[in-house]
Amino acid sequence: MTESNFGYEKINDKEHSSRVRDVFNKVANKYDFMNDVMSLGMQRLWKKTFINNIKSHTSEDLNVVDLAGGTGDIGFRFLKKFPKNNFVNIVDINQEMLKEGEKISSTINLSEKCNFICSQGESISLADSYADILTISFGIRNVSNREKCLEECFRILKPGGIFMCMEFSLPNDILLRNLYDAWSYGLIPKFGKLIVGEEEPYKYLVDSIRTFPSPEEFNDMIMDAGFKKTTIKQLSGNIVCIYRAEKI
Ligand SMILES: C[S@@+](CC[C@H](N)C(=O)[O-])C[C@H]1O[C@@H](n2cnc3c(N)ncnc32)[C@H](O)[C@@H]1O
Numbered sequence: 001m002t003e004s005n006f007g008y009e010k011i012n013d014k015e016h017s018s019r020v021r022d023v024f025n026k027v028a029n030k031y032d033f034m035n036d037v038m039s040l041g042m043q044r045l046w047k048k049t050f051i052n053n054i055k056s057h058t059s060e061d062l063n064v065v066d067l068a069g070g071t072g073d074i075g076f077r078f079l080k081k082f083p084k085n086n087f088v089n090i091v092d093i094n095q096e097m098l099k100e101g102e103k104i105s106s107t108i109n110l111s112e113k114c115n116f117i118c119s120q121g122e123s124i125s126l127a128d129s130y131a132d133i134l135t136i137s138f139g140i141r142n143v144s145n146r147e148k149c150l151e152e153c154f155r156i157l158k159p160g161g162i163f164m165c166m167e168f169s170l171p172n173d174i175l176l177r178n179l180y181d182a183w184s185y186g187l188i189p190k191f192g193k194l195i196v197g198e199e200e201p202y203k204y205l206v207d208s209i210r211t212f213p214s215p216e217e218f219n220d221m222i223m224d225a226g227f228k229k230t231t232i233k234q235l236s237g238n239i240v241c242i243y244r245a246e247k248i
Helices: 013-038 042-052 073-081 095-107 146-156 174-195 200-210 215-224
Strands: 003-006 009-012 063-067 087-092 114-118 131-137 157-168 228-235 240-246
Touching (some): 003 013, 003 200, 009 013, 013 042, 013 174, 042 073, 042 157, 063 073, 063 146, 073 087, 073 095, 073 114, 073 131, 087 095, 131 146, 146 157, 146 215, 174 200, 215 228, 215 240
Parallel strands (some): 063 087, 063 131, 087 114
Antiparallel strands (some): 003 009
């Protein structure tokens, strides 16, 4: 069995999956609110930019998969921007996150246009060449076997399909990096304790950003999975990167 980083700790993939599931079980009911707190509201802007960068040749009759979709935020944003005859499958390993998403989908009248699937990113329960677009936002860094997950993304996309991934990175500028470290190590776990009653899941989330590959390394992994036409867009001084690629 392969090993992966849980924060700075190296553990086997089975234990990794179960500990990641535990992290998101603990935060599910306050997940969206905490995202706003941790990012000082910037997550909304990043997600808007992410959706704007999808650039598909058509905006209707699309099968979309939002992998590691959690409470469905990206899927809902997609459906609001492209309302015509599109269907989104929100796929996640964590049933608690999906349950929150299902509740939200009915309050915003989108339950007819989406489906919630509990499945692992390393073995997605969808057919080959099913999807026109696959999104994964702030999810890939939590996946135990990223290579396998990228291969699965490639498998379920149609030829011509678009892969879009957004993930945290680290600021290049030294001043911004110092501020970012002070904020993320000093304050985020404290907010976690105050708002969710848990500090540990937020320590993991902060550490996992530090152990994620550099944008160039991750871009190579995307290409190794078979994708072409890869691009990287850096946001907010490289705090976040958007990766776009195509299955030719
Ligand atoms: C930080 S949340 C991101 C949620 C949402 N995409 C967003 O942008 O707000 C990460 C999600 O990845 C999910 N996840 C972690 N490992 C996974 C795996 N191996 N397969 C599928 N989902 C996974 C977690 O359950 C969690 O819901």
